[in-house]
Amino acid sequence: MDKRKVIIDCDPGIDDTLALMLALRSPELDILGISIVCGNVPTKKGAENALKVLKWMNRLDIPVYLGEETPLVRPYVDAMDTHGEDGLGESWYDCITSVRPKENAVQFLADTLNEVKNNNDNISIIALGPLTNIAKLIQLHPECLDGVDEIVSMGGAYKSHGNCSPVAEYNYWCDPDAAKIVFENMFVHMVGLDVTREIVLTPSILEYMCNVNSKIGEIIKKITRFYFDFHWKQEGVIGCVINDPLAVAYFIDRTLCDGFSTYTQIETQGISLGQSVIDAYDFYKKEKNSYVLTTTDAFAFMQFFFERVVEVKKEESAPVLKQIMVQK
Ligand code: BDR
Ligand code: CA
Numbered sequence: 001m002d003k004r005k006v007i008i009d010c011d012p013g014i015d016d017t018l019a020l021m022l023a024l025r026s027p028e029l030d031i032l033g034i035s036i037v038c039g040n041v042p043t044k045k046g047a048e049n050a051l052k053v054l055k056w057m058n059r060l061d062i063p064v065y066l067g068e069e070t071p072l073v074r075p076y077v078d079a080m081d082t083h084g085e086d087g088l089g090e091s092w093y094d095c096i097t098s099v100r101p102k103e104n105a106v107q108f109l110a111d112t113l114n115e116v117k118n119n120n121d122n123i124s125i126i127a128l129g130p131l132t133n134i135a136k137l138i139q140l141h142p143e144c145l146d147g148v149d150e151i152v153s154m155g156g157a158y159k160s161h162g163n164c165s166p167v168a169e170y171n172y173w174c175d176p177d178a179a180k181i182v183f184e185n186m187f188v189h190m191v192g193l194d195v196t197r198e199i200v201l202t203p204s205i206l207e208y209m210c211n212v213n214s215k216i217g218e219i220i221k222k223i224t225r226f227y228f229d230f231h232w233k234q235e236g237v238i239g240c241v242i243n244d245p246l247a248v249a250y251f252i253d254r255t256l257c258d259g260f261s262t263y264t265q266i267e268t269q270g271i272s273l274g275q276s277v278i279d280a281y282d283f284y285k286k287e288k289n290s291y292v293l294t295t296t297d298a299f300a301f302m303q304f305f306f307e308r309v310v311e312v313k314k315e316e317s318a319p320v321l322k323q324i325m326v327q328k
Contacts, residue, residue: 011039
């Protein structure tokens with residue numbers, strides 16, 4: 001199988017952790033490194049969490065790089081109210097000491113992209129946090145963009161409401177200036193709240209995970225408890241929305257989601273700060289710079305996740321998931 005080279009840029013974070021687990025269990029991906037950005041938690045904490053995931057999945061050979069510690073312009077606002085003080089739902093797993101994070105994620109991105117570009121190859125970026133590292137890359141090393149195959153970004157919202165304001169999703173709200181730069185310079189596959197809100201890890205699904213794979217199931221249970229409580233208080237959801245793994249799944253399997261090509265820009269000021277303004281009706285007559293996802297097959301996603309992360313074949317998970325998932 002021809003593996004696709006990827007760098008995963010993230011802010012782990014509970015759902016980032018689930019996304020990393022999925023990526024690490026996907027044979028289609030050659031993960032060259034994990035770059036960390038400030039978002040859900042400060043960068044250094046995010047890097048510690050990435051190392052914990054690598055240890056759980058037996059992949060400490062993949063390097064973790066520390067990225068930007070503040071957004072480009074706005075003051076930094078973390079999301080530890082959602083993800084807990086440790087970023088992993090206050091599970092307080094021990095830090096990894098045998099391997100440490102490396103410095104300078106932006107330089108790593110630039111060096112790796114330039115190297116592949118010189119070999120007529122390319123790399124994709126799966127971005128699961130605020131886009132600060134990627135915007136810095138564009139500002140400091142614009143030449144290396146030729147080495148990017150695709151960028152998939154979890155962020156934004158089209159018709160769905162925001163999760164930080166009526167209109168803004170966290171990743172783009174946290175660093176709207178970075179998101180604006182990225183959309184102005186790259187064609188972005190936008191995996192926004194319209195689709196990720198469909199992906200709900202419910203208590204029944206979690207129980208099923210624990211029954212079939214106690215090691216991974218118990219880790220997921222421990223890190224998502226806090227997230228469950230937050231979702232109930234904040235959104236009246238039983239369980240939790242897991243945004244980031246859908247971006248990884250979509251990168252690998254395009255049949256899981258649908259959307260349309262359009263022009264998108266990110267608002268950086270005022271009450272709609274962080275909003276992804278999607279010109280679905282072509283008012284601005286601008287060149288399309290994004291593929292915005294609008295629908296997803298949550299059942300197929302869950303089967304995909306189960307097959308890889310908890311190692312249950314699709315034909316085996318189908319009858320159980322049919323019992324415990326609401327079919328639309
Ligand atoms: C996004 O913000 C973070 O809290 C999650 O990790 C996800 O990337 C959802 O708005
Ligand atoms: Ca994230």
